[in-house]
Amino acid sequence: MSPSSLRRRPPRIFALLLALTAGLSGCAVKRTVAPQTFMVPMSDGVKLATDVYLPPKVKPPYPTILVRTPYGKGVGKDLAGNLCPLGYAVVAQDLRGRFDSQGKPAIIFGNDGLGGHQDGHDTIRWVAQQSWSDGKLATWGGSALGIVQNMAAPDAPPALKGEVVIMAFSDFYHQAAYQGGVWRKELLEGWLKSQKLEDVNLPTFLDHPTYDAFWKELSAVARADKVNAPGVYIGGWYDIFLQGTINSFVTIQERGGPQARGHCFLVIGPIGHGALDPKIDYPRATQGPINLMAPMDLLAYWLKGEPDGVANLKPVNYYVMGDFEDKSAPGNFWRSADAWPPPxxxxxxxxxxxxxxxxxxxxxxxxxxxxxxxxxxxxxxxxxxxxxxxxxxxxxxxxxxxxxxxxxxxxxxxxxxxxxxxxxxxxxxxxxxxxxxxxxxxxxxxxxxxxxxxxxxxxxxxxxxxxxxxxxxxxxxxxxxxxxxxxxxxxxxxxxxxxxxxxxxxxxxxxxxxxGDPHPSPGxxxxxxxxxxxxxxxxxxxxxxxxxxxxxxxxxxxxxxxxx
Structure with a gap:
């Protein structure tokens, strides 16, 4: 299927974007593709559960879309149903210590490229070495699935050719844990408890209220010069990681390696990390680049060398909000630009x-x-x-x-x-x-x-x-x-x-x-x-x-x- 035919179906692709952002799946898929499951060894011998979906009726080798997740590798099923018919292999992996993967509970996002292990790097190398792989892959995903991309991007193996990063931070301290130096209680405690990750993570995070060596090791944005794969960074004005999305784009666009610098894209829409509450229908909100036409064209360009879909794509695309009650009011449109911030x-x-x-x-x-x-x-x-x-x-x-x-x-x-x-x-x-x-x-x-x-x-x-x-x-x-x-x-x-x-x-x-204490104490x-x-x-x-x-x-x- 060509990129041009894909452009005729933005609603389904937009639903796919939102589903992956939430770490869930629920959109219609083109067809069901059965996976093969492998236990992929990391550098220290720990094995991570990995599902591999290969394109039906297409001869190898294939370019690959890699998804690494703490939510269960089953999220790859719907992605494979949409992308395998386009000639992509899809690989979905449980993070270390999660679901079917081996490994002890550890600091979340600390083993993907920065921190104790380089599981993201090891997995990229494994994919590139498989007989069905053409040696090229891109990463994909939103929220936690985007964060692991950011953490693995610095010093990544050369097989990584691009990233689709949706609503993700690139500096754990400033953009997630301690915004303005203040503990983001609802976000961190709520998410850690919902994923049963609080026992190891919560005490550690609370013990580090300042930007110390612990947090600096988990800052991908500080290592932007080590990123050598272009990315499209997608976010929302009301997203929990908005500034992380913007900072990722700006720093890599300006300071990234030669393959990344000047070749990245930013898309910001009038959305949050899930549906706005109360619901507000911004006009044409899903009709711009955020509906994933641009990311799909970029995948075809990065992995297949098909430039047609990106020839006229501006580096920056953002939605200008306006009065949501007055349809004649200025605003509520998409704007394209060459850089962020605009003049x-x-x-x-x-x-x-x-x-x-x-x-x-x-x-x-x-x-x-x-x-x-x-x-x-x-x-x-x-x-x-x-x-x-x-x-x-x-x-x-x-x-x-x-x-x-x-x-x-x-x-x-x-x-x-x-x-x-x-x-x-x-x-x-x-x-x-x-x-x-x-x-x-x-x-x-x-x-x-x-x-x-x-x-x-x-x-x-x-x-x-x-x-x-x-x-x-x-x-x-x-x-x-x-x-x-x-x-x-x-x-x-x-x-x-x-x-x-x-x-x-x-x-x-x-x-x-x-x-003067960093956190409240009883009484x-x-x-x-x-x-x-x-x-x-x-x-x-x-x-x-x-x-x-x-x-x-x-x-x-x-x-x-x-x-x-």
Missing amino acids: AEVTPFYLHADHTLSRDRPAEDSKLTYRYDPQNPVPTLGGQNLFLAKGPVDQRPVESRPDVLVFTTEPLPEPVEVTGRLIAKLYVSSDCPDTDFTAKLCDVYPDGKSMLVTDGIRRASLRNSFEKPERLKPGEVYQVDVDLWSTSLIFNKGHRIRVAVSSSNAPRFEPNPNT RTRVATNTLFLSDKYPSQILLPLYNSTEGAGGKASGKPAVP
Whole structure:
């Protein structure tokens, strides 16, 4: 089957992408292909259970798609049903210590290329040496199946020709475990317990609250120069690993080996790690490159030398979100670009004591104070979650709390597009030795609902370095930068831009006990009096990347929609 015929079926391929992202299968397949199961030896003698699916009615040798998973190698069945008829062999493998594979329980993702073993590298070599293999393979998968790809990519054997990495981190500490230096409680504890991996992993992760040698060994992005296979990195604006997807693309595109550098692709859509809750139907969301037309064409190019499907494919393809209620509003289209981030004017929007948000720098010395009680944290409402409701959820139920400071612009006279990385620069003090600060960016609709766009958090003691905590001194003012990761959204005319500042977002993040300890202890917490400074000397602000287009925020000129 040719790539052109495959393009006529984006809905099924998109379903396949989402199924693999969740570590599940459930989409229709072209045909059933029976596997052969092998126990593949690793360098230390441990054998990993591996299913091999070979194309029916096609003579070998074949290019291969490799999937390595902690969810059970049965996930390869549906993938093989779709890809084997196209002439690909499919290999699906249980990770070390999982399901039918040998090996003792170990740190998850620590044996795939970085860390104690190089199981990913050993498996790539094994595949390339088989009589049915043509010596070329690409890796595939989402979430955990994408993470193992990132971990195996540095110094991978030359048989690896490409990667399809869907919603995956490339730096365990910053992008998954301790975002902003704060333990991602809901994500890590929820996932580890759901996979019965908490006994070994959870105590170890909690024992390493700073970016130390343990975490540095599990950072693939720090070894981007050792990656010599191109990849397509697919993510979502509300995905738990959004910034990991973007950082993987940017670092390898700019610093990768000669076969990877300048040959990678990025696709970001209006999706989360699973369905948005409540459900929002963004127009044309599945009609752009995220429906997997581009990845399938890239596989054909990397493994079969068929360039037709990628000749006009731009390196960066992302969905510009907009007002999801007004179909005539600007936004809600796909845009293609040559690089990330796109051209933007990074503009400070200042927080004022009267709770307004504007481009005017504060002229008077002002400050606002609130009390943060870790026993009564601000509850999580939407955002980049796994088990909790995810996506752009209305924040009004928490914005009325006394420990949440809200700053809002006047209604916008014209649409404003924000596309790129966002940072909140907060000038703060606390009467406790440590505390956290959060920042949220919201799109306020004319009817008053305050829809979350993106948010972030930062541990105050890690304001200067994630490696070495520095305790706070009462009465001293500190700059704390909160990374809100990235987004692309057009605030419609008549809407307002809102920033909310607080010190907790639980259970997404573990509440800071305010004691100086990295994690809460039973009966050992303090209530913090935290102050946000709003003055010419201490101008708390959010830096918004305003999209730089010659024809405004409507997606014209260099921002031409990828889909009409």
